[in-house]
Amino acid sequence: MGLVLDSGVLIAAERGAKPVSELLAILEHAHGETEIVLSSITVIELEHGQHRARTVEQAARRRAYLDTVYAAIPAEPFTREMAQLAAKIDAGARQHGCTIPFADLLIGATALHFGYGVGTRNLRHFQMVPNLRITQL
DSSP: OEEEEOHHHHHHHHHTTOOHHHHHHHHHHHHSSOEEEEEHHHHHHHHHHHHTOSSHHHHHHHHHHHHHHHHHSOEEOOOHHHHHHHHHHHHHHHHTTOOOOHHHHHHHHHHHHHTOEEEESOHHHHTTSTTOOEEEO
16 A cells, blocks of 8 residues: 655655654654555645745755655556546536545545545545545654
8 A cells, every 4th residue: 555645645744854854764764664655746836845945945954855855755647548548437426516626636536546535634625536645744
């Protein structure tokens, strides 16, 4: 079993000056030998934050942190199969009057595709994805 990390977990670690290696050690201690990956959608969210940095120094710190993240945690591409799963989940949710935020829908579909859970700080959005195992981090 594995975990797809949501961007909020990595953003909180970066803001708290927690090295990626420490974050991964904490996850391994809590969950054992677990495959940890990023969705390419998470990469978009992280890159968006780097490009919105308010200062050159902040942008440089974020870039350095993201480079370390990408070196340590593989990013999985978003595939047609994942898109088909996301479309099915979204259609079902909307039939019940529920709208899952798009990025979280795609990250959830990535996790379901691999049979993984999502490691997140955002329970509210991911709880809307049926059958998704959620780990609050």
